[in-house]
Amino acid sequence: MGDGHFDLQALNKTLQLLHHFIKLDVRFIDSEDQVAIQLVDHQLPAVIQSVGRAYPELQGIVQGLSPTSCFYYINEVGLEYLAVGVWREQTYCGFVLAGPFLSSIPNADFISDVIVKSNLPISERKQLQSFYQSLSFMSSNDSNMMGDFIVNLCAHPHADSQLVSPAIIPPVLRKEEQESQIAESISVIELRYRYEKEMMDAVARGHTEEIRRITAEIGSHFNLPDRIPESPIRSTKNLLITLNTLCRIAAEKGGLHPVYVHNISEKFSITIERSTNLPQLKKLTAVIIEEYCEAVHVYSTKSYSSIVKNAVNHIDLNLQKPLTLQQIAAHIHVNASHLSRKFKQDVGINLIDYINLKRVEASKIYLLRGNIPITEIAFMVGFNDLNYFARVFKKCTAMTPSQYILANR
Template identity: 55%
Template sequence: MTDFKKKCTILNAVTKMDVRLINQDGKATFQLIHHHIPAVLQNFDNEYLSINETLRKNEANSYYYYENSFGLEYIAAGIWRNRIFHGSVIIGPFISSIPNIGFISDILSKNKLPVSERKQLDEFYPALSVISSMDSNSIGDLLVNMCIHTHIDSQLLTSDIITPAQNKEHLKTNIAESKTMIETRYQFEKKLVAAIAKGDKEEIIRIANESNSLLHISDRIPESPIRSAKNITLVMNTVCRTAAERGGVHPIYIHTISEKFAILIERAPNLPHLKKLGIVMFHEYCDLVQIFSTRHYSSIVKKAIDYIHLHLENSLTLHEIASTLYVNPSHLSRKFKAETKVSIIDYINQKRVEEAKLHLQRGNVSITEIAFMVGFNDLNYFSRVFKKMTSLTPSQYTKQFL
C-alpha cells in the first residue's frame, strides 16, 4: 500500500480535502485529515464498509459519489490488482452547496442531534470545501486513473537561481522600514485584542480601516506573497482566540470557530479574498463574544450559563444545575438573578425559544417534535412560554415563513 500512500498525499495536496486509504475490511489504514468531524457526527466505520461493498460490485473504472445523512459528501474509487479488490481511496467530506441556518436545522432534526451542538456545526460545515457537480466528476476521473495506474515518482527540473547583488544602503532602509512596520503591527494586535474582548464591532471597523495594509502582509516570503499573507492571517486567528478567551467565551466555542478559520485561510485563493476573510474573521469573533461571553459574571454564574448552553436539550432544573456545580440552589438562584436580571428558568426558556424559532422557520418538522428537540417535555408549556416571549403561538410564528 506504500504506492497508494503516495497517491493519497498527492490527492490531498491537490484537492485540499481529506483523503483516506481504506483496506478491504473497511478500516482506514492511512489518513490525511484537515477537518476534524465533530464527535456528534462520528460513526463512519460502517459507512467505509458500505462504500467498499458498492465499489466491489462494480467495474474497476467506477467511482462512487456518496452522501450520508449528515449531508457530508465523499468520492471513492476502488483499488484493484489482477481483478481482485483490495480496498478504496476516499476523498471528503465536502458539500455541494453553501450551508445556511436552515441546512443546520435540518441536519439536527433529521438525525435527532442535540440542539446544543448547533454552534459547533455552524462552524464545521462552512469550513468544508464546496464542490460543484462538474468538479466532483473531474475528481472522480482523477481518482479512478490514479487508482488504476501504478505510481511513478517524478523528477523535478529547475532553472538556475540568479541571486541579486545586495545593496547595503537599500538593506539599511529595509531594516528601518521593517522595524517601524513590526512596531505598528504589535500596536494593531493590542487594539484588536481589546476590541474583540469587548465584542466591539465598530472599533474593529475603525482599526481595520486605520491599519488597512496590515491585513495582507506579503514581505515575509517575497517569492510567495499569498503564503506570507496566509501566515500572518493565521497569526491573527490565534490573536483572536486569545481575545475571545479574554472576553469570557467558553473554550469549546473558541475551538470550533478557530478551526473553521484555519481551514478557510489555507483555502483562500488570492490576496483580496484573504483580506475579506480577515475582516469576516474579526467580526465573527466579536459575535462570539457578544453571544457567549460570561466575562462580567461571577465564576458560579459563568459555570451555570456554560452548562445551560451545552445541555440545552436536556432536562434542566435549578437543583440539577446547582448539584452539578456543587453549590446551594438558593444561593445560585439569587446570584443568577442578580447578575443576569432574569431567573435561571427564564434564561433556559429564552435560549430554548431562540433555538425553536430556527426550526419553526423551516416548517418541515412538527411543533411537537421541535418542542422535545429543544428541551420542553410538555407541548402546552412550550406553547405558553413561546407566546409569552414572542406574543405569538408556535403555529402563528411558523405561518409567517410559509
C-alpha cells in the first residue's frame, strides 16, 4: 500500500483525534480497498447493505481528485459520508471515510421512503427509525467545515503533543463541614430515590400519565449538582447514561421484548454522547423516560402466558411475512388449538384478528404519505389481496383506506 514512507500507526493516531472530536465513525480504506483502520461506535442495521460495497467506486473517485479535495457521498439509503484522500510525498495511500451522518432530520416520511425505495421489511421500521435518529445532523456549512478539518488533519503526519500541567493541590475536607453537608442532604437524597423508584415502577407498567404527574411533582429534586464541576456537559451525560440504564431495566421488567429494549437503549446511548449542548441534553430526560414508557405500554407482553408472549413477539417482528395460526404454532413448538385458546384468553381477541389489527396500524403510516399506491402498501404490511386488505381496514377503522387518506389530509 503506497510506499515505504507511509506510517499507518501515525495515521491511526490522527484518526483517533478525528473520531473523538467530530463524533462520527471514521475508517481508513487503503489503496487495495481493505479497511486498515476502523473507529466505529455503532453498526449499520443488518437490513441495510454495508457501505463497503462502495469502496471501489469511492477509491476511483477520490484518487482522481486533488489532495485537498473532500468528496461528499450519499448512498442508496440516504446515509451521507465525507471521503478524503491520504497522500504522502505525492503518493496516494487510500482514503479516510467519515460518517454516516444526515443533512436533514429523519421524520416518519424519511423512514418510509427508505423502506419503500430499498424494499426493506416493514418489521424493521422501529429499528431503522432508532438508527437514523441516532445519527448526527449536519448542515451544508457544517459538512463544508468538517471537510476542511479532515483535509487539513490528514494532510500531515501525526505529531505527539507534550502535556504540561501544574502540581495538584489536594482539597482540604473539614470533618465538621462534611457532617453538616451529610445532615442537610440526607432527606433530599432519600426523597430523590423515592421518586426514582416511583418513576421506574411507572415505566415498567407503561403508565405515561403517571410519569408526567411524577415529573411535575419532582420539581427541583432531580436537579443534581455537577459531579464534574469543570465539565457540566459531561456531568449531565453521565446522569443521562444512568437514566437510560435504569429505564432499560424497568422496561425489561415491564415485559418489553429485548429487541425493542436494545433498539431504544442503543439509540439514546448514541444520542447522549453526540449531544453537544446542555439545553439539548436537558430535554433528553423527559424524552428517554416517556419513550421507554410508551414502548412498554404498546409492546409489553408481561401479562401474557409464555406461549402467547412468544406468539406476539413472532407476529410483531414478522408482520410483512405470511402468518397463520399453524405456522406460528409450529414456530413456537405448541399445539395450534391450544395456542388459539390461550391467545384469545390472554389478549381478548383471536390471533388472526390481532395480526390484522397490527397490519392495519402499520399501513396507516404509509397511507398518510399519499405517494405510495394502496396495493403496494397492502403487500408491504403482509396482505396479498387488495380487496381483503380493504375489508379488514374498514372493519378495524370504519373507513376504507381511501377514506382514511382523505380524512387525514
